[in-house]
Amino acid sequence: MAHAPGKYANFEGLREQAVALRREGYSLRQIRDELKVYNNDILNQLVKGEPPPEWTKRPRAKDDLRARARELRLQGWTYDQIEVELGCSRSSVSLWVRDLPKPERRRSREEAAAIARRGWEEKLRIRDEDRQRTKEAAKRAIGDISARELFLLGVGLYWAEGGKDEPYARRETVAFVNSDPGMIEVFLAWLDLLGVERERLRYTVMIHERADISGAEQYWADLVGADHSSFNKTTLKKHNPKTVRKNTGDNYRGCLVIKVLKGADLYRRIEGSWYGIVEFVREADQPNRT
Secondary structure, eight states: OOOOGGGGGSHHHHHHHHHHHHHTTOOHHHHHHHHTOOOHHHHHHHTTTOOOOGGGOOOOTTHHHHHHHHHHHHTTOOHHHHHHHHTOOHHHHHHHHTTSOOOOOOSOHHHHHHHHHHHHHHHHHHHHHHHHHHHHHHHHHHOOOOHHHHHHHHHHHHHHHBOOOBTTBOOOOEEEEESOHHHHHHHHHHHHHTTOOGGGEEEEEEEETTSOHHHHHHHHHHHHTOOGGGBOOOEEEOOOTTSOOOOOSTTOOOEEEEEETTOHHHHHHHHHHHHHHHHHHHHHHHHHHO
16 A cells, blocks of 8 residues: 555655665565555665665676677677677677777688679579569469450450551551560460451561571461461561660560451451440549549
8 A cells, every 4th residue: 555645754764674675685676565665766765875686686688699799709700690690680799899800801802702692692592482483373363264354355455565546547457566475375365266267367577687587487487376378578677786786595586466367347346345444444433533
C-alpha cells in the first residue's frame, strides 16, 4: 500500500534503514518492499551514493562480442570477415574497432578483384535463380487457355504489333511483324483459331545484311512449317558504318513478317474487336470517374 503524505516526514530515519539494507546486499525492489516506499524518486534519494550490490549488476550483452571483435581485428581480420564471423552489423564492428590500426593488405589488387568478381558472380547466380523461379511460377499459373481467351489475346497482340490503317490511307491489310519466335507462334495459333488457311499466308524475312541470312531464312521456315515458296525475297537492312550493331550473335535472326492474303474482312474484324475491348474497358471504368 502507498504511504500517506506524512510518512516521508522522517526522511533521515528511512534513509538510515535504506542504506543499511543496501549495504546488506538488498536490491532497490527489495528495499522498496521492505520499507513500503513506492515512490521511485524518494526511493532513489534514500539510497543515493550507495553503490548497488554486485549481484544486481548485469554485464552488457555485447561486451563479449566487442572483445572478440577487437581480438579478431588485431589479428588482421577485415570488417566483412568480423561481421560474418560474429553475426553482427558492420556499424557495430566499426564502432568497436575503429581506434585499432588498419590491418596490412594481405592480397594483391588482382586477388582482391578476383574475390570481388566471384562474389558478384554468386549474387548474379542467386538473382538469376530467383528470376527463373518467378517466371516458372507465373508460367504454371496460366494453365489452359480457352478459345475466347486466345481470341482476345490475339486481337490485342495484333493491334500492338500488326499493321494498322490510317484515316488517310485505308488499305485493310493484315500484316504482322516480330522478332520473337513465341509471338509468331501465338499469332499463327490465333489465325488457326479464326480459320485462316495457311495457304493464304506469305512470309518475309527482314534482317541486317551482315547477318547469317540463309540460316535465318531456314530458321523461320522451320518455325512456321512453311515451304520456301511461301517466302518473299528477304529484305536486307543496309549496314551503317557509323553505328555499332548490338543485334549480333547466333540468336539474331532478324524479324519475320506474316501477311494474310485477301485479308480485308479479317482486318475489319480485328479492328472492330479491338474497339469492342476498348469500349468495354471505358464502360467498366465509368463508376470510378463519377
